[in-house]
Amino acid sequence: MADVYTNPEKHVILHNNVKMPILGLGTSHDGGYSHEAVVYALKNCGYRHIDTAKRYGCEKYIAQAIKASGVSSEDVFLTTKCWPTDYGTNTTREAFNGSCQRLGVNTLDLYLLHWPDVPSGVRDKNSLLLDTWRTLELLLDEERVRSIGVSNFLEPHLEVILNECSVVPHVNQCEFHPYNNPKKLRSYCKERNIQFEGYSPLAKGMLLNEPQVLEMGKSYERTPAQVLIRWGIQKKIPTIPKSTKGQRVLENSQVFDFELRTEDMDTLNNMTREIQIMDPSTIQAKIDNPLPDGYKLKLVQIPVEP
Ligand SMILES: NC(=O)c1ccc[n+]([C@@H]2O[C@H](COP(=O)([O-])OP(=O)(O)OC[C@H]3O[C@@H](n4cnc5c(N)ncnc54)[C@H](OP(=O)(O)O)[C@@H]3O)[C@@H](O)[C@H]2O)c1
Numbered sequence: 001m002a003d004v005y006t007n008p009e010k011h012v013i014l015h016n017n018v019k020m021p022i023l024g025l026g027t028s029h030d031g032g033y034s035h036e037a038v039v040y041a042l043k044n045c046g047y048r049h050i051d052t053a054k055r056y057g058c059e060k061y062i063a064q065a066i067k068a069s070g071v072s073s074e075d076v077f078l079t080t081k082c083w084p085t086d087y088g089t090n091t092t093r094e095a096f097n098g099s100c101q102r103l104g105v106n107t108l109d110l111y112l113l114h115w116p117d118v119p120s121g122v123r124d125k126n127s128l129l130l131d132t133w134r135t136l137e138l139l140l141d142e143e144r145v146r147s148i149g150v151s152n153f154l155e156p157h158l159e160v161i162l163n164e165c166s167v168v169p170h171v172n173q174c175e176f177h178p179y180n181n182p183k184k185l186r187s188y189c190k191e192r193n194i195q196f197e198g199y200s201p202l203a204k205g206m207l208l209n210e211p212q213v214l215e216m217g218k219s220y221e222r223t224p225a226q227v228l229i230r231w232g233i234q235k236k237i238p239t240i241p242k243s244t245k246g247q248r249v250l251e252n253s254q255v256f257d258f259e260l261r262t263e264d265m266d267t268l269n270n271m272t273r274e275i276q277i278m279d280p281s282t283i284q285a286k287i288d289n290p291l292p293d294g295y296k297l298k299l300v301q302i303p304v305e306p
Pocket residue numbers: 025026027028031051052114151152173174199200201202203204205208223225226240241242243244245248249251252278
């Protein structure tokens with residue numbers, strides 16, 4: 001078993017005792033997908049957690065990369081997400097089965113509702129969200145998935161689920177970096193045993209030239225990316241930086257052998273600029289627009305069939 005599951009610094013434990021590696025590799029349709037980078041992450045950098053989504057269109061390539069890496073898929077914590085046009089009962093089940101098939105697994109480690117929004121034509125939004133959540137609870141009960149959660153849910157969205165659910169979401173994955181640090185939402189999740197997980201830890205690169213981050217990088221002899229990723233990890237928040245470049249994938253993983261001083265943690269904690277990378281107001285149009293999954297996926301290097 002990889003040391004991410006035995007070293008307590010390298011994982012968090014969800015409220016059903018599932019261990020989730022604290023550092024994951026992001027993948028996406030945005031900014032490209034690189035087969036070689038994913039293989040390298042698993043084979044050479046010790047990553048054992050990959051984040052993806054049906055929407056990104058790269059699930060089938062991840063299956064190929066896991067196979068090519070020689071790492072057992074059982075050792076890799078795999079997260080994927082259900083896109084709102086698949087919300088419901090049978091539709092969610094079909095989406096889940098499709099994701100498993102493309103990822104080459106029978107069970108998933110974490111399945112998330114990608115956004116709290118639903119297609120515009122839906123009259124009773126809350127009841128669709130609850131039916132979908134119930135489907136996830138059944139998949140959990142049937143042991144098709146080890147943990148279930150949501151993504152981009154704010155307090156009112158979580159209330160809808162919490163008021164009716166049998167299983168409290170294990171995870172809420174949201175944008176999280178020093179420019180966007182939703183402290184109230186994080187406390188809300190913590191009080192309810194929902195593990196807050198952060199995405200876009202580098203603010204898609206926007207934070208890499210922030211003078212205070214550059215300064216800290218110099219003082220620790222680390223890169224700005226390492227400082228930002230370390231900040232999340234030191235706060236015990238799972239984080240999923242994405243890169244299509246092997247060297248950066250490696251750099252982003254070398255964050256367990258240094259510690260940020262309290263004053264630097266405080267500086268990053270209080271840097272909030274209300275800069276949001278993912279604008280939630282653009283999501284409804286994306287849900288209602290019939291573009292296919294992975295519509296903007298660019299393969300940075302063509303995956304090689306293992
Ligand atoms: N749940 C959701 O709605 C949601 C939304 C957004 C993202 N996510 C997840 O979060 C993951 C990461 O988010 P993200 O891709 O938006 O943002 P990110 O990880 O903050 O930043 C990725 C960007 O930073 C660059 N980069 C990565 N490492 C670097 C380094 N060491 N030095 C310099 N540049 C570096 C990458 O370029 P190169 O590829 O050229 O290295 C890419 O342009 C996604 O892949 C996805 O899994 C989830």
